[in-house]
Amino acid sequence: MTAAERIVAWLGAADGPLSGEELARRLGCSRAAVWKHVAALRRQGYRIDARPAVGYVLARVPDRLGPAELAPHLRGSWRDVRWFASVDSTQRVARELARGGAAEGTIVVAERQTAGRGRLGRQWHSPEGMNLYCSIVLRPRLPPAAVPQIALVAGVAVAAAVAEETGRPPGIKWPNDVLLDGRKVAGVLTEMESEIERVHHVIAGIGVNLNARESAFPRELRGKASSLFARTGVRVDRAAFTGRLLAATESRYGRFLTEGPSSVVAEWESYSCLTGKHVRVASADGELAGRVLGLDTDGALRLAGPRGDVIRVVAGEVTVRDGYEGSSRCCSRST
Ligand code: BTN
Numbered sequence: 001m002t003a004a005e006r007i008v009a010w011l012g013a014a015d016g017p018l019s020g021e022e023l024a025r026r027l028g029c030s031r032a033a034v035w036k037h038v039a040a041l042r043r044q045g046y047r048i049d050a051r052p053a054v055g056y057v058l059a060r061v062p063d064r065l066g067p068a069e070l071a072p073h074l075r076g077s078w079r080d081v082r083w084f085a086s087v088d089s090t091q092r093v094a095r096e097l098a099r100g101g102a103a104e105g106t107i108v109v110a111e112r113q114t115a116g117r118g119r120l121g122r123q124w125h126s127p128e129g130m131n132l133y134c135s136i137v138l139r140p141r142l143p144p145a146a147v148p149q150i151a152l153v154a155g156v157a158v159a160a161a162v163a164e165e166t167g168r169p170p171g172i173k174w175p176n177d178v179l180l181d182g183r184k185v186a187g188v189l190t191e192m193e194s195e196i197e198r199v200h201h202v203i204a205g206i207g208v209n210l211n212a213r214e215s216a217f218p219r220e221l222r223g224k225a226s227s228l229f230a231r232t233g234v235r236v237d238r239a240a241f242t243g244r245l246l247a248a249t250e251s252r253y254g255r256f257l258t259e260g261p262s263s264v265v266a267e268w269e270s271y272s273c274l275t276g277k278h279v280r281v282a283s284a285d286g287e288l289a290g291r292v293l294g295l296d297t298d299g300a301l302r303l304a305g306p307r308g309d310v311i312r313v314v315a316g317e318v319t320v321r322d323g324y325e326g327s328s329r330c331c332s333r334s335t
Contacts (some may be wrong), residue, residue, distance in 0.1 A: 272295070
Protein backbone atom coordinates (compact mmCIF):
# COMPACT_ATOMS: atom_id res chain seq x y z
CA MET A 1 0.00 0.00 0.00
CA THR A 2 1.14 3.55 -0.64
CA ALA A 3 1.66 5.97 2.27
CA ALA A 4 -1.66 7.67 1.48
CA GLU A 5 -3.49 4.32 1.42
CA ARG A 6 -1.96 3.43 4.77
CA ILE A 7 -3.16 6.73 6.25
CA VAL A 8 -6.70 5.96 5.06
CA ALA A 9 -6.53 2.43 6.47
CA TRP A 10 -5.29 3.68 9.89
CA LEU A 11 -7.85 6.48 10.10
CA GLY A 12 -10.59 4.07 9.01
CA ALA A 13 -9.65 1.56 11.70
CA ALA A 14 -9.16 4.14 14.49
CA ASP A 15 -11.84 4.68 17.16
CA GLY A 16 -11.09 8.39 17.36
CA PRO A 17 -8.80 11.04 15.83
CA LEU A 18 -5.18 10.21 15.01
CA SER A 19 -2.67 13.02 15.41
CA GLY A 20 -0.35 14.14 12.62
CA GLU A 21 2.50 13.25 14.92
CA GLU A 22 1.26 9.67 15.34
CA LEU A 23 0.76 9.24 11.58
CA ALA A 24 4.23 10.68 10.94
CA ARG A 25 5.70 8.24 13.47
CA ARG A 26 3.96 5.25 11.85
CA LEU A 27 5.07 6.27 8.37
CA GLY A 28 8.55 7.32 9.44
CA CYS A 29 8.16 10.75 7.83
CA SER A 30 7.60 14.38 8.87
CA ARG A 31 4.25 15.92 9.89
CA ALA A 32 4.51 18.16 6.82
CA ALA A 33 4.72 15.04 4.63
CA VAL A 34 1.62 13.65 6.35
CA TRP A 35 -0.20 16.91 5.64
CA LYS A 36 0.74 16.62 1.93
CA HIS A 37 -0.65 13.07 1.78
CA VAL A 38 -3.86 14.23 3.46
CA ALA A 39 -4.21 17.10 0.97
CA ALA A 40 -3.74 14.66 -1.93
CA LEU A 41 -6.37 12.32 -0.47
CA ARG A 42 -8.84 15.20 -0.18
CA ARG A 43 -8.33 15.93 -3.87
CA GLN A 44 -9.25 12.27 -4.57
CA GLY A 45 -12.60 12.64 -2.80
CA TYR A 46 -11.81 11.70 0.81
CA ARG A 47 -13.20 13.96 3.49
CA ILE A 48 -10.59 14.13 6.23
CA ASP A 49 -11.42 16.54 9.02
CA ALA A 50 -8.51 18.08 10.92
CA ARG A 51 -9.34 18.84 14.56
CA PRO A 52 -6.88 21.33 16.02
CA ALA A 53 -4.68 19.86 18.76
CA VAL A 54 -6.46 16.48 18.39
CA GLY A 55 -5.81 15.04 14.96
CA TYR A 56 -7.33 13.76 11.76
CA VAL A 57 -10.69 12.02 11.40
CA LEU A 58 -11.85 10.16 8.30
CA ALA A 59 -15.33 11.56 7.68
CA ARG A 60 -16.12 10.18 4.21
CA VAL A 61 -14.55 7.63 1.91
CA PRO A 62 -15.19 7.71 -1.85
CA ASP A 63 -17.22 4.82 -3.21
CA ARG A 64 -14.26 2.83 -4.51
CA LEU A 65 -12.91 -0.68 -3.88
CA GLY A 66 -9.20 0.12 -3.67
CA PRO A 67 -6.88 -1.32 -1.00
CA ALA A 68 -7.34 1.70 1.27
CA GLU A 69 -11.15 1.59 1.10
CA LEU A 70 -11.21 -2.18 1.63
CA ALA A 71 -8.61 -2.33 4.41
CA PRO A 72 -11.01 -1.49 7.28
CA HIS A 73 -13.37 -4.24 6.07
CA LEU A 74 -10.89 -7.10 5.56
CA ARG A 75 -11.18 -9.68 8.32
CA GLY A 76 -9.30 -12.72 7.04
CA SER A 77 -5.77 -13.29 5.83
CA TRP A 78 -6.51 -12.41 2.18
CA ARG A 79 -5.31 -8.81 2.09
CA ASP A 80 -3.29 -8.40 -1.10
CA VAL A 81 -5.79 -6.35 -3.13
CA ARG A 82 -4.86 -5.27 -6.67
CA TRP A 83 -7.29 -2.54 -7.73
CA PHE A 84 -7.96 -1.31 -11.26
CA ALA A 85 -10.19 1.51 -12.45
CA SER A 86 -10.86 -0.42 -15.65
CA VAL A 87 -9.73 -3.77 -17.05
CA ASP A 88 -10.94 -6.11 -19.76
CA SER A 89 -11.55 -8.88 -17.21
CA THR A 90 -10.29 -9.38 -13.66
CA GLN A 91 -9.99 -13.08 -14.61
CA ARG A 92 -7.30 -12.25 -17.17
CA VAL A 93 -5.37 -10.04 -14.75
CA ALA A 94 -5.56 -12.62 -11.93
CA ARG A 95 -4.44 -15.39 -14.29
CA GLU A 96 -1.38 -13.39 -15.30
CA LEU A 97 -0.57 -12.61 -11.68
CA ALA A 98 -0.96 -16.30 -10.81
CA ARG A 99 1.34 -17.31 -13.68
CA GLY A 100 3.84 -14.80 -12.26
CA GLY A 101 3.71 -16.49 -8.84
CA ALA A 102 1.04 -14.46 -6.99
CA ALA A 103 0.19 -16.04 -3.65
CA GLU A 104 -3.06 -17.72 -2.67
CA GLY A 105 -5.59 -15.09 -1.65
CA THR A 106 -4.38 -12.39 -4.05
CA ILE A 107 -7.48 -10.43 -5.01
CA VAL A 108 -8.03 -8.50 -8.22
CA VAL A 109 -10.83 -5.93 -8.12
CA ALA A 110 -11.98 -3.56 -10.85
CA GLU A 111 -14.48 -0.71 -10.91
CA ARG A 112 -15.45 -1.66 -14.45
CA GLN A 113 -14.74 -4.45 -16.96
CA THR A 114 -14.75 -3.85 -20.67
CA ALA A 115 -14.93 -7.59 -21.49
CA GLY A 116 -16.30 -9.19 -18.32
CA ARG A 117 -16.77 -12.92 -18.84
CA GLY A 118 -19.54 -15.21 -17.63
CA ARG A 119 -19.98 -18.99 -17.71
CA LEU A 120 -20.52 -20.83 -20.97
CA GLY A 121 -18.84 -18.09 -23.01
CA ARG A 122 -21.32 -15.40 -22.03
CA GLN A 123 -20.52 -11.75 -21.33
CA TRP A 124 -20.81 -10.30 -17.82
CA HIS A 125 -22.39 -6.86 -17.78
CA SER A 126 -19.85 -4.76 -15.85
CA PRO A 127 -20.76 -1.04 -15.63
CA GLU A 128 -18.53 1.31 -13.68
CA GLY A 129 -18.58 1.95 -9.95
CA MET A 130 -21.79 0.25 -8.91
CA ASN A 131 -21.16 -3.47 -8.57
CA LEU A 132 -18.42 -5.88 -7.48
CA TYR A 133 -16.12 -7.60 -9.96
CA CYS A 134 -13.36 -9.60 -8.32
CA SER A 135 -11.11 -12.58 -9.01
CA ILE A 136 -9.28 -14.51 -6.32
CA VAL A 137 -6.08 -16.51 -6.90
CA LEU A 138 -6.29 -19.92 -5.20
CA ARG A 139 -3.65 -22.65 -5.03
CA PRO A 140 -5.41 -25.74 -3.68
CA ARG A 141 -3.33 -28.91 -3.40
CA LEU A 142 -6.03 -30.95 -5.12
CA PRO A 143 -6.47 -32.89 -8.34
CA PRO A 144 -8.18 -30.99 -11.17
CA ALA A 145 -11.33 -33.11 -10.76
CA ALA A 146 -11.94 -31.46 -7.38
CA VAL A 147 -11.98 -27.93 -8.77
CA PRO A 148 -15.75 -27.77 -9.58
CA GLN A 149 -16.28 -28.08 -5.83
CA ILE A 150 -14.44 -24.79 -5.37
CA ALA A 151 -17.04 -23.16 -7.59
CA LEU A 152 -19.68 -24.43 -5.17
CA VAL A 153 -17.71 -23.08 -2.21
CA ALA A 154 -17.65 -19.66 -3.87
CA GLY A 155 -21.36 -19.82 -4.74
CA VAL A 156 -22.30 -20.67 -1.16
CA ALA A 157 -20.08 -17.85 0.16
CA VAL A 158 -21.77 -15.37 -2.18
CA ALA A 159 -25.22 -16.56 -1.10
CA ALA A 160 -24.24 -16.25 2.58
CA ALA A 161 -22.89 -12.71 2.05
CA VAL A 162 -26.05 -11.70 0.15
CA ALA A 163 -28.23 -13.14 2.95
CA GLU A 164 -26.24 -11.26 5.61
CA GLU A 165 -26.33 -8.02 3.64
CA THR A 166 -30.02 -8.03 2.71
CA GLY A 167 -31.62 -10.12 5.45
CA ARG A 168 -33.42 -11.93 2.61
CA PRO A 169 -33.12 -15.61 1.66
CA PRO A 170 -31.20 -15.96 -1.63
CA GLY A 171 -31.46 -19.05 -3.77
CA ILE A 172 -28.71 -20.90 -5.60
CA LYS A 173 -29.46 -22.24 -9.04
CA TRP A 174 -26.98 -25.00 -9.91
CA PRO A 175 -24.13 -24.68 -10.13
CA ASN A 176 -23.72 -21.29 -8.50
CA ASP A 177 -26.02 -18.56 -9.80
CA VAL A 178 -27.25 -16.57 -6.82
CA LEU A 179 -30.80 -15.28 -7.07
CA LEU A 180 -32.99 -12.89 -5.11
CA ASP A 181 -36.73 -12.97 -5.79
CA GLY A 182 -35.97 -15.31 -8.68
CA ARG A 183 -33.61 -12.88 -10.41
CA LYS A 184 -29.91 -13.44 -10.81
CA VAL A 185 -27.86 -11.03 -8.72
CA ALA A 186 -24.49 -12.81 -8.75
CA GLY A 187 -22.46 -15.38 -10.65
CA VAL A 188 -19.23 -17.31 -10.24
CA LEU A 189 -16.76 -18.25 -12.96
CA THR A 190 -14.03 -20.68 -11.90
CA GLU A 191 -11.07 -21.24 -14.19
CA MET A 192 -7.90 -23.23 -13.62
CA GLU A 193 -4.53 -24.13 -15.04
CA SER A 194 -3.27 -27.59 -14.21
CA GLU A 195 -1.35 -30.71 -15.13
CA ILE A 196 -3.24 -34.00 -15.31
CA GLU A 197 -2.73 -34.67 -11.62
CA ARG A 198 -1.97 -31.28 -10.11
CA VAL A 199 -3.65 -27.90 -10.09
CA HIS A 200 -1.32 -24.95 -10.66
CA HIS A 201 -3.88 -22.34 -9.74
CA VAL A 202 -7.60 -21.66 -9.73
CA ILE A 203 -9.08 -18.25 -10.40
CA ALA A 204 -12.42 -17.81 -8.66
CA GLY A 205 -14.20 -14.93 -10.41
CA ILE A 206 -17.18 -13.42 -8.64
CA GLY A 207 -19.55 -10.80 -9.98
CA VAL A 208 -22.25 -9.37 -7.70
CA ASN A 209 -24.75 -6.78 -8.88
CA LEU A 210 -24.89 -4.41 -5.94
CA ASN A 211 -26.21 -0.93 -6.75
CA ALA A 212 -27.11 -1.17 -10.45
CA ARG A 213 -30.65 -0.14 -11.38
CA GLU A 214 -32.70 -2.74 -13.24
CA SER A 215 -33.39 -0.21 -16.01
CA ALA A 216 -29.62 -0.01 -16.61
CA PHE A 217 -29.31 -3.70 -17.52
CA PRO A 218 -29.13 -4.55 -21.23
CA ARG A 219 -32.51 -5.41 -22.71
CA GLU A 220 -31.79 -9.15 -22.92
CA LEU A 221 -31.17 -9.32 -19.14
CA ARG A 222 -34.22 -7.33 -18.04
CA GLY A 223 -36.62 -9.41 -15.99
CA LYS A 224 -33.88 -11.99 -15.42
CA ALA A 225 -31.03 -10.13 -13.74
CA SER A 226 -31.22 -7.70 -10.86
CA SER A 227 -29.14 -6.15 -8.08
CA LEU A 228 -29.28 -6.08 -4.29
CA PHE A 229 -30.29 -2.40 -4.41
CA ALA A 230 -33.01 -3.01 -6.99
CA ARG A 231 -34.48 -5.84 -4.92
CA THR A 232 -34.31 -4.19 -1.48
CA GLY A 233 -34.31 -0.44 -2.13
CA VAL A 234 -31.26 -0.14 0.14
CA ARG A 235 -27.92 1.05 -1.27
CA VAL A 236 -25.06 -1.31 -0.55
CA ASP A 237 -21.78 -0.12 0.94
CA ARG A 238 -19.62 -1.83 -1.68
CA ALA A 239 -16.43 -1.93 0.37
CA ALA A 240 -18.22 -3.40 3.40
CA PHE A 241 -19.93 -5.99 1.19
CA THR A 242 -16.62 -6.95 -0.42
CA GLY A 243 -15.10 -7.49 3.04
CA ARG A 244 -18.08 -9.65 4.00
CA LEU A 245 -17.83 -11.69 0.81
CA LEU A 246 -14.08 -12.28 1.08
CA ALA A 247 -14.40 -13.37 4.72
CA ALA A 248 -17.26 -15.73 3.81
CA THR A 249 -15.23 -17.19 0.93
CA GLU A 250 -11.97 -17.59 2.84
CA SER A 251 -13.59 -19.33 5.80
CA ARG A 252 -15.58 -21.78 3.66
CA TYR A 253 -12.62 -22.46 1.38
CA GLY A 254 -10.44 -23.21 4.42
CA ARG A 255 -13.08 -25.57 5.82
CA PHE A 256 -13.43 -27.26 2.43
CA LEU A 257 -9.66 -27.89 2.26
CA THR A 258 -9.49 -29.41 5.74
CA GLU A 259 -12.85 -31.20 5.98
CA GLY A 260 -13.66 -31.97 2.35
CA PRO A 261 -16.73 -31.32 0.20
CA SER A 262 -19.30 -32.45 2.76
CA SER A 263 -18.51 -29.21 4.63
CA VAL A 264 -20.13 -27.22 1.85
CA VAL A 265 -22.76 -29.56 0.36
CA ALA A 266 -25.29 -29.19 3.19
CA GLU A 267 -25.08 -25.39 3.08
CA TRP A 268 -25.35 -25.42 -0.72
CA GLU A 269 -28.48 -27.60 -0.48
CA SER A 270 -29.99 -25.24 2.09
CA TYR A 271 -29.87 -22.49 -0.57
CA SER A 272 -30.76 -24.69 -3.54
CA CYS A 273 -33.86 -23.58 -5.36
CA LEU A 274 -33.85 -26.55 -7.73
CA THR A 275 -34.26 -29.49 -5.36
CA GLY A 276 -37.48 -31.35 -6.16
CA LYS A 277 -38.05 -29.40 -9.39
CA HIS A 278 -38.42 -30.95 -12.83
CA VAL A 279 -35.64 -29.56 -14.99
CA ARG A 280 -34.07 -29.80 -18.41
CA VAL A 281 -30.33 -29.59 -18.75
CA ALA A 282 -28.60 -28.59 -21.96
CA SER A 283 -25.28 -30.41 -21.69
CA ALA A 284 -22.49 -31.57 -23.97
CA ASP A 285 -24.29 -34.96 -24.14
CA GLY A 286 -27.47 -33.35 -25.45
CA GLU A 287 -30.60 -32.50 -23.48
CA LEU A 288 -31.35 -34.34 -20.25
CA ALA A 289 -34.50 -34.16 -18.17
CA GLY A 290 -35.37 -35.23 -14.67
CA ARG A 291 -36.32 -34.22 -11.13
CA VAL A 292 -33.53 -32.70 -9.06
CA LEU A 293 -32.52 -34.91 -6.13
CA GLY A 294 -29.65 -32.78 -4.88
CA LEU A 295 -25.92 -32.41 -5.10
CA ASP A 296 -23.23 -35.08 -5.21
CA THR A 297 -20.15 -34.49 -3.08
CA ASP A 298 -18.13 -33.81 -6.24
CA GLY A 299 -20.47 -30.98 -7.19
CA ALA A 300 -22.49 -32.88 -9.82
CA LEU A 301 -26.25 -32.34 -9.91
CA ARG A 302 -28.23 -35.55 -9.29
CA LEU A 303 -31.47 -36.04 -11.21
CA ALA A 304 -34.10 -38.77 -11.01
CA GLY A 305 -34.48 -39.77 -14.65
CA PRO A 306 -37.72 -40.79 -16.39
CA ARG A 307 -37.01 -44.52 -15.93
CA GLY A 308 -36.22 -44.22 -12.24
CA ASP A 309 -32.51 -44.03 -12.98
CA VAL A 310 -30.20 -41.50 -11.32
CA ILE A 311 -28.49 -39.11 -13.75
CA ARG A 312 -25.41 -37.12 -12.79
CA VAL A 313 -24.85 -33.78 -14.51
CA VAL A 314 -21.37 -32.30 -14.29
CA ALA A 315 -21.79 -29.32 -16.61
CA GLY A 316 -24.65 -27.66 -18.42
CA GLU A 317 -27.41 -25.11 -18.34
CA VAL A 318 -30.49 -25.87 -16.26
CA THR A 319 -34.02 -24.69 -17.01
CA VAL A 320 -36.94 -25.45 -14.77
CA ARG A 321 -39.84 -27.15 -16.52
CA ASP A 322 -42.59 -26.41 -14.01
CA GLY A 323 -43.44 -25.76 -10.42
CA TYR A 324 -41.92 -22.36 -9.75
CA GLU A 325 -45.19 -20.87 -8.58
CA GLY A 326 -44.91 -20.09 -4.92
CA SER A 327 -41.13 -20.09 -4.90
CA SER A 328 -39.69 -16.63 -4.51
CA ARG A 329 -36.14 -17.92 -4.55
CA CYS A 330 -35.70 -19.19 -8.06
CA CYS A 331 -36.41 -18.42 -11.67
CA SER A 332 -37.25 -20.50 -14.68
CA ARG A 333 -35.25 -18.66 -17.30
CA SER A 334 -31.60 -19.03 -17.98
CA THR A 335 -29.40 -15.97 -17.54
C1 BTN B 1 -21.73 -16.32 -14.57
O1 BTN B 1 -21.86 -16.43 -15.78
O2 BTN B 1 -22.69 -16.44 -13.82
C2 BTN B 1 -20.38 -16.03 -13.97
C3 BTN B 1 -20.10 -14.55 -13.94
C4 BTN B 1 -18.74 -14.20 -13.34
C5 BTN B 1 -18.44 -12.73 -13.47
C6 BTN B 1 -17.18 -12.35 -12.75
S1 BTN B 1 -17.01 -10.59 -12.59
C7 BTN B 1 -15.39 -10.81 -12.00
C8 BTN B 1 -14.76 -11.91 -12.84
N1 BTN B 1 -14.22 -11.35 -14.06
C9 BTN B 1 -14.86 -11.78 -15.14
O3 BTN B 1 -14.59 -11.45 -16.32
N2 BTN B 1 -15.83 -12.63 -14.79
C10 BTN B 1 -15.87 -12.82 -13.36
